[in-house]
Amino acid sequence: MSVRPPQSFSNPGGSRQTGLDILEYELMAERADALGRHGLRVEQAIAALQVLDDPETTPARREDLLDTAADVVWSFFIQREICGLRSNRDAIERYRIPREVVARLGVVRKKGQT
Structure with missing residues (x-):
């Protein structure tokens, strides 16, 4: 999907946007979407x-859920850094x-290990 930026974001003095400006806008939109x-x-x-509190959750399942969550959060933090957001505290x-x-976060697990 291609979207033009609002006119208020155009270059000062009314100069036309270059191809590089348009590309940068598209890249920013893609970063935000990612x-x-x-x-999500x-x-x-x-x-x-939430199932971690369930007494029927096995230790292996617990480790798998925590590892999966850590991998997802790690990817999210990398994407935030790509977007220029350096602090992850918020x-x-x-x-x-x-x-x-x-x-x-950032732990590399060997294949076959949980």
């Missing part, structure tokens, strides 16, 4: 953690990311 998609994945992963508060997930 950030939104990652945010974080919400879903955090919601899936995202941790907004999405209520548990400390147990934050402690696992």
